[in-house]
Amino acid sequence: MKYTIALTVLILAAGCSDNKSSISETDANQNTETMEKYANDTHSFSEPNKVAATHLNLDISVSITDRTIQGTATYDLERNNGDTLKLDMRGLEIKKVTGMPGNAALTYEVEEGNELGDGLVITLNDDTKKVAIEYTTSPSAAALMWMDPEQTLGKEAPFMFTQGQAILTRSWIPIQDSPAIRMTYEATVKVPEGLMAVMSAVNPTEKNDTWIYNFKMDQPIPPYLIALAVGDLEFESLGSRTGVYAEPAMIKKAAYEFEDVEKMVDAAEALYGPYRWGQYDLLVLPPSFPFGGMENPRLTFATPTIIAGDQSLTSLVAHELAHSWSGNLVTNATWDDFWLNEGFTVYFESRIMEAVYGADYADMLKVLGAQDLQNTIDELGVESADTHLKLDLDGRDPDDGMTDIAYEKGALFLRSLEQEVGRERFDKFLRNYFDTNAFKTMTTDKFIAYLDSNLLNELDQRPNIDAWIYGPGLPANHPVTDSKLLNKVDSVRVDYLAGKMKPANFPAKEWTTQEWMHFLRGLPADVGSAKMTELDKAFKLTETGNSEIAAAWFLLAIKNDYQPAFPAMAKFLERVGRRKFLKPLYEELAKTDAHKKWALDVYAKARKNYHTVSTQTIDEILGYKA
Template identity: 50%
Template sequence: MKKTLLLFASLVLLFASCQNTPKTAVINHYIEEPHSFSQPNKAVVTHLDLDIKVDFETEIITGTASYLITNNNASEIILDSKFLEIENVQADGIDTNFSLDTFDQQLGNALKIAIKPETKRISVSYKTTNKTEALQWLKPQQTADKEQPFLFTQGQAILTRTWIPIQDSPQIRLTYNATVSVPAQLMAVMSAENPKEKTENGVYSFKMKQPISPYLIALAVGDIAYKPISNRTGVYAEKSMLEAVYNEFSDMENMVASAEKLYGTYAWEQFDVIVLPPSFPFGGMENPRLTFATPTVIAGDKSLTSLVAHELAHSWSGNLVTNATWDDFWLNEGFTVYFEMRIMEALYGKDRANMLARIGRQDLEEELAGFKDTPNDTKLKLNLDGRNPDDGMNSIAYDKGYLFLRTLEETVGRENFDVFLKNYFNSNAFSTITTEKFITYLNENLLEKHQISFNTEAWIYEPGIPENQSIIVSDKFEQVEKTVAEFVKTNSIDKTITKTWTPQEWVHFVRNFPEDMSAAQMKILDNTFDLTHSKNSYIAMVWYEQSINHDYHSNDVDAQIEAFLIKVGRRWYVSTIYKAFKGNNKTDVALEIYKKARENYHSVTTNTIDAMLGYNPE
């Protein structure tokens, strides 16, 4: 009895000793990746406390980023920093040594901070500069209301390091709190728990309690207001746009409910959307709890709201289960396009979903043709070492990824595939995943389980599209193609046929003009439907592209193209039009417009167009 008690006492003491020992071992094992200087297996950030001031007069953010860290007996921790002025660094409240390594044009600098094995917190006081790429400062005239300035951030892929010194890798997840001071007449919102009304003093507090990747930390500041759609969905916008945005996105709660029926509970409590000024470079950005969206989707008829379904789907694929590196980006976007199509099918029917999928399939064919000289860029798993990860953000990741998953679904059956996907999201929630880990999970939990053979590795590691691909059929698009052929033959079109067309049918109609269509035929269509002045930005974009391709200049089209390029900063739209100019030996025309428009674009867009047109801003 006495020996038993002594043994028990010894075990208790040993357990207590272990409990009191500082945690120094990094639990997660991170993989090497080329787009971050951080070495998280030695020391990694786990929580951020951000305290910043937004100054519109100087167009500078100043403040302090403080981190809780997990330390594996390291003597230094490395953060990513680019175009930041580092003023002071502390470790556990005491000034410590730091250095910025040699500047790399893509990655910026490695910010090396001296720590001790027992260090638990570091703090970096810093300010942004006029080179900070994530931030776009807008003058009042560049906004919808034209009364107050505006600021927004765009962190994907590796731009968060340009406004916060951070370990800027998607495989690193952290929670964050933030205090943001802005001019009293403006409101600040973030990818976190958000205010619904302005404060009196312009100070806002935020909390993101779920761990997210750094590229998803986002901030917007402007003269905005909020309107709820349901108890967990709503919209922010400038006041002149708020009602239109609310009406356009009124199906958001239905979208969330439909998504939950497919793949499980929405994990982020709130799903809001803020519509930003037109310079925002993407259609949308899936920042948790607060999607950023372009005003180009406000068409007045909900016809372009598949974008909202796409960003909502990211709440599972991308935000909940995140690609570990940018080489694995297809795991983010391919899954999201698949989920988007399932949401659209549930809400609006299979016809609409298939039309969207067919358009994506056409985008994929164009992308494949564009990569004919670099076929390795058509693989799903990429090798972006030494390159900007933006190079992988194209239709291959989105539409080839979707086609792979759609083909897989048709092979194993929708019911089996839905069970697999729901378990995939649940099993990997709030974690990151590599392509290789996904393949293992797929084999063990779907293919081997149902004794199904599938050429997964050919889809992922080989260029192009395998032969066993899903064939996407749309009866409505087939009718559109017949209408195009009939018009080309007769130079006339029956307006009653087009009366019930959706914008997707119009886009398909315009995109399928034959190469030898004449400018005179373009004018007939323009006189009939006034496509040059379309209020739908997607239709307008493809019409302007075709106008350039077919040398059509009537009906004010040249002026409208220029006005569109000056106002809209969405990279996909403007790059399509500039590419058409370049492809038709009209680079000089493109450059004349671009010089007027460039100041209205975010750096994400200017980087693309500068390279496309060979423009040097210096």
Template identity: 50%
Template sequence: MKNTLLIFQFFVLVLLNACTNNETDSIQHMNKIHLQSKDHHSYAKPNEARIKHLRLNMEVSFDEKVLKSTATYQIEKSPSAKEIIFDTKDLEIKAVYVNDSIEIKSYSLKGKDEILGQALHIPLDTTTKTIKIEYETSPNAEALQWLNEKQTASGKPFLFTQSQAILCRSWIPIQDSPSIKFTYEAQVKVPEGFLALMSAENPQAIDTTGVYSFNMPYKIPAYLMALSVGDLDFHKYDSICGVYAEPPTMEKAKNELEDLDKMVAAASKLYGKYKWGRFDVLMLPPSFPFGGMENPMLTFATPTILAGDKSLTSLIAHELAHSWSGNLVTNATWDDFWLNEGFTVYFEYRIMEAIYGKEYANMLALISKRELEQEVKEMMADGKEEDTKLKLNLKGRNPDEGLTSIAYDKGYFFLKRLEELAGREHFDQFLANYFDENAFQTMTTEGFITYTQQYLFAKNNIEEPDNLFDDWVYGVGLPDDMPQIESGLFKNVESTLEKWLVQKDNDLLPDSAWSTHEWLHFLHEMPDSIGVDEMRLLDAKKNFTTSGNSEIKTEWMLLGIKHNYKPIYPELERFLINTGRRKFLMPLYQTLLESENINKDYILRIYEQARSNYHYVSYNSIDNLLGYQPQK
């Protein structure tokens, strides 16, 4: 039954792809993915009417903490369409026009869902070509983070957006589904002395007029809409790569990211030409909630990767890889999120292998495997078995709940398993074709399975193992055929740790030869039997408590909380207050909660100081974890 269904889906996919070649009837076929999978995180009905192009005119007010905007949309619609539906959240809609100048009063905002916001219904007739909406954002818009002078390196205010997963609707009325792609242009006015940047073709210097123009000529989904405004400098590496940063951060940032051009070259050699024109990186203030965000042409990155030795720049390789997996071929819904992230982790490790060698990539993969196994264990124990499947069911839930190691690391190991079955040469060709043939399109999990069966297994006469997709995609937990990865460097770390635990001799530890990943493995493998004396001894040698490497610092502080190593607590408080990256915050707060030595009042005292420095993406998760109710 499964194979019959997949064959049927394949022929439907082929027919629909053929139809989309005829642009005159594109509205009938432009959203073929929606015929297979409804996006329950958007009110939009793209098979009836959808955005084709967006033109923004926006003014940024730091004083009021709002964006005052006019958004004009070119739309395409079916002949029978009576309305177009936009996603909004906490926007003040001031006026709506059709065909640029005809104001209408018959639009309506319907419902008010805590997660989805409100649906903006705008009536259409046969003459409607454009929609124009005048609106203003809320000072508390979830996508926007307004930083004051004390929260930045430059001592000047700063603004950045985070639209993924469904937060774009809080700063632009939009059809906020990853399956709906559009081009855009924008004019943004900012205060004098500030530089504005977007996920588009960008300026490289501050304009004294404070007015900036942007163009994104390639189709993108709403979650890749991005804006940042601040006191920023630009450093150029080559014809397509550069880095933006606040002046006090620039020297460190430009040295750390000097291999950008090598990364782009390695990625392009693997899976085809880089199609986005430029690949620049914006180094944001510490409150940014993610490691990075793959906004096309301008990756947003956390300063927590600035370790001084390039040891954490695999994160940049990850965001670069999104230029193919995610930005180019996009998950149709957030239930298919692994199609973005699993592919990107696989691609990231291949980029790092090409630049730094296979052993380096294996260390990254083994760290991923360890984190994956731990998270799966916790999820199974918490009754979240369904969320350990690659194909998720997030209906009625915040799609951020899918941001787990399942999408990233289980997705990676599934693709690694496909590589094992097909051989690297066949698999590389398959992926190159996949990205090229589906460029600027969206993909469902079911569509990918069908594509894989046809163009990886059948085309290369490779036998598909029984239950491969059932076990990996639709099965809970981790399959029995997980790829096995070894690292000689990690084995050496384990041998050193074993000797050190017996002899307690710091001379056994290397002064500088180990990479970040080796030290992370050393700390993670530390047995529960160690105590404060062993931690004090290690700290005397390596100064882990005051480490400038955020990955090592976090692992060390987790160890310190578990063993009540008191010297970490002042530094822990500083780190929690000044760092907004959710990857670090969640395990630290969780471990504090679980500690028998920590009073919850202590945790809440820190959190109340820190919360204003966090983006909505971070504080929303931590509020839930701590049961914290902010004062209205």
């Protein structure tokens, strides 16, 4: 492929030494050390081992009317015998490039790539220490989600947010868009009157009357974590260092749902060391947000689908909080190493939930996670290379690697290590791992070396970790969790299907969201309309406002052609943009001609409410042509 070949050439160039005879042996050694500082990333045109951007100063204006961001990105540079700065971009209009000192105009060209992006190659002068790029985004920039007032909860003000992971930041900032790179940043953001801006940085807590907001992030972060949202927002404190932002109509519900966040931060610190980002806040986004949450430092972006009214879905908050250590503090160096972010985070999330809500609750989450993992392995194929923890995504969109393999298989691997050495020893290892590698990047090979030197070397026999990291499926000796609470749910389901129990006798009033999910997931795919009608009449499942329960129920409705649920499912698909829910529903709908026709009609109306991360997935499932 043209893009892969171009990137390979760049990478080979980045790995070559200058070989000039005038370089002293000391300089050569220093240069070699620098050349090894940044991992090679096949998803980026940048060559940070030659010239790296170390600090970003962003000065931008957000135009809701034009659906564009325009302004200037200025970079401080670290130069290591390089005379060109290479940045990633996607759909940007570059207006001018200047260098400092002197504000001298610099020569630049766009190196053509493919749908994942292009390279911006800037020729530097000998004394260039900073570069300023004046640019404008495209109205269809992949990272930017623009919402009209009617697409928000309040229905009165527009909303915009960014989603940078994995390689979408390049569509709203010309940048070295690789997780191997870390930079600090500051920003000045001008927004339309009446709106407020927040970022993954030190944030305001109320609107000002200039509509200009200033931000600063002093800790170095990878580019995919630079995030911006603009809307009609309010802030409510949750504790001494925690809070929540949301639309005015959502703020009270959100504050109630997240009232335990301060406890979660305390529990996380007790496990694996200090929270190093100052403030931990959440931003509740409109329903079009494609993920459950995004761990943007200091400000987690969260879907409103976790506002269940009973605090039963806050494990997602524990997950995003855990990323403050695993992912944000110690970051996967490439997207092939994605499991180092997510596997650690799922493991850490479970430990937080156990500390705050107890082992029984945490065990339920583990069992549901194991179900998700098995479904993913079945879908990909038990021998698929995509079921390895260490991936090979060269020439592919890194979003292809963002499956439950990285999350749940990665967490199971860490649990297997915990079982091998004991919890106390493993906790000490993880605490040292985060402390030693804070604000650094990590490859799988480096992690294995660290693991061998700091944990496995103490064992009489080294476990077969290669089967976990480089092997398909699950090793035969993988940990298995038993949940007392879900076992009781199984008993209810068995008795119900055998005709020994009526819905009126279910202990359903005591069930959490997780117990309902487990009950519904365990029903036979062909449970039949009679049972569907009976359950719906007893528990109003078609009308539920709980998104997790609704998604599980609608999946059953499709499999059983339970038509009474289809109008509510249409509203759900038009309202909710979270890919986790959309993908399985549209996949099931696409299996029959009649359901696919119905799905295409719904999707034609709903598509405008989805982020590009979701539309690119659903377009492929349905064969939809925009």
